Amino acid sequence: MKNLIRKAAQLAVASAGAVAAFMARGDTVVFVAGGNASQNVLYANVTNILTGGVTNVIITSTNSTVRTYEGTVANQPGLGVVTIHFSLLGAVQGLNDLATQNTEWTATGASLVPTLAVSSTSPSAVGIDPNLFTANTTLAVPYAFIKNPATSPNLANVTNLTQRQAAYLEGAAGTLPSAFFGGSSTNDVVYLVPRNTASAVRTEIDANIYFTGTISAWTTNSAGQPVPDPKGGQSSGSAVRNLLKVLPEAIGTVAAQDISTMTPLAYEGVPFSITNVENGSYPLWYYEQWFYLPAGAQGTPSVPQLDVITNLLGAVTNANFQATNSVFVGNFVPLSGLQVSRSSDGGPIQSTQY
Numbered sequence: 001m002k003n004l005i006r007k008a009a010q011l012a013v014a015s016a017g018a019v020a021a022f023m024a025r026g027d028t029v030v031f032v033a034g035g036n037a038s039q040n041v042l043y044a045n046v047t048n049i050l051t052g053g054v055t056n057v058i059i060t061s062t063n064s065t066v067r068t069y070e071g072t073v074a075n076q077p078g079l080g081v082v083t084i085h086f087s088l089l090g091a092v093q094g095l096n097d098l099a100t101q102n103t104e105w106t107a108t109g110a111s112l113v114p115t116l117a118v119s120s121t122s123p124s125a126v127g128i129d130p131n132l133f134t135a136n137t138t139l140a141v142p143y144a145f146i147k148n149p150a151t152s153p154n155l156a157n158v159t160n161l162t163q164r165q166a167a168y169l170e171g172a173a174g175t176l177p178s179a180f181f182g183g184s185s186t187n188d189v190v191y192l193v194p195r196n197t198a199s200a201v202r203t204e205i206d207a208n209i210y211f212t213g214t215i216s217a218w219t220t221n222s223a224g225q226p227v228p229d230p231k232g233g234q235s236s237g238s239a240v241r242n243l244l245k246v247l248p249e250a251i252g253t254v255a256a257q258d259i260s261t262m263t264p265l266a267y268e269g270v271p272f273s274i275t276n277v278e279n280g281s282y283p284l285w286y287y288e289q290w291f292y293l294p295a296g297a298q299g300t301p302s303v304p305q306l307d308v309i310t311n312l313l314g315a316v317t318n319a320n321f322q323a324t325n326s327v328f329v330g331n332f333v334p335l336s337g338l339q340v341s342r343s344s345d346g347g348p349i350q351s352t353q354y
């Protein structure tokens with residue numbers, strides 16, 4: 001037994017040493033917190049900016065949005081080894097932690113203050129002073145209500161939600177039959193699987209449908225039965241999809257990149273499509289922005305950190321990437337494609353063509 005304890009202690013020390021060595025090798029460290037609506041865009045472009053090669057990747061086993069990349073930038077040797085941490089647990093959480101200089105855990109086990117927050121919710125929409133930050137707009141993120149035909153046969157004829165239906169769904173899911181939404185039964189119950197309050201998906205959909213009440217969020221218990229969600233929603237789009245695979249007659253809310261094989265519902269008679277976002281007829285969207293603290297503030301990025309942020313920003317907003325890359329096309333809207341604008345979350349949409 002003593003030998004087993006000794007070996008376990010040795011393994012723990014070795015593991016801690018490996019993480020410490022991973023951390024120590026990084027000459028420039030950038031920590032990106034915030035929303036996961038565009039996570040695949042971010043991950044794809046890390047490999048685009050680490051032109052000297054990605055030498056190490058750590059992905060947390062319990063949440064793939066917490067991950068770390070390590071590599072070099074070929075034409076910027078002064079940056080040394082670059083470590084980019086991601087903790088994409090929610091836009092609202094990322095903004096709060098950046099503003100208050102609160103720490104989050106990285107995939108390496110370090111507790112760090114974010115350098116940058118990625119969010120498709122504006123700070124003012126969640127009670128944070130926008131003047132605290134320097135901001136760059138990168139793209140537009142669409143959102144959608146989705147269903148799973150395999151588990152929702154009574155929702156087969158439900159292809160659209162009006163604003164009032166969407167608001168009733170968020171406030172009274174678990175009590176309304178599918179017939180209320182145009183479905184085939186008055187004896188069933190429709191459940192809602194939303195994102196949680198840390199998510200821009202939650203904030204932006206609520207803003208667009210004018211919902212301000214207490215949400216009726218559902219999940220399953222250990223027996224697979226529908227129960228009210230004590231957490232008030234899911235931490236990722238993939239978690240929403242997984243619940244839609246087992247919850248009968250359920251509707252979920254996700255960012256467009258997380259629709260996957262699910263069926264998006266039209267909103268106010270307008271189907272989800274990138275074209276309909278661009279022309280202003282589909283309103284469930286908002287701009288994604290990158291936020292960091294300005295010069296002179298506690299926590300402002302160093303010059304090397306700003307170089308890495310600038311490189312990543314340039315890769316994400318690159319016109320060729322946005323026009324051709326499969327993680328972008330069909331999931332996000334390039335700013336150059338928008339024929340409309342809006343000045344607030346869920347606010348009026350105005351044409352820019354006149």
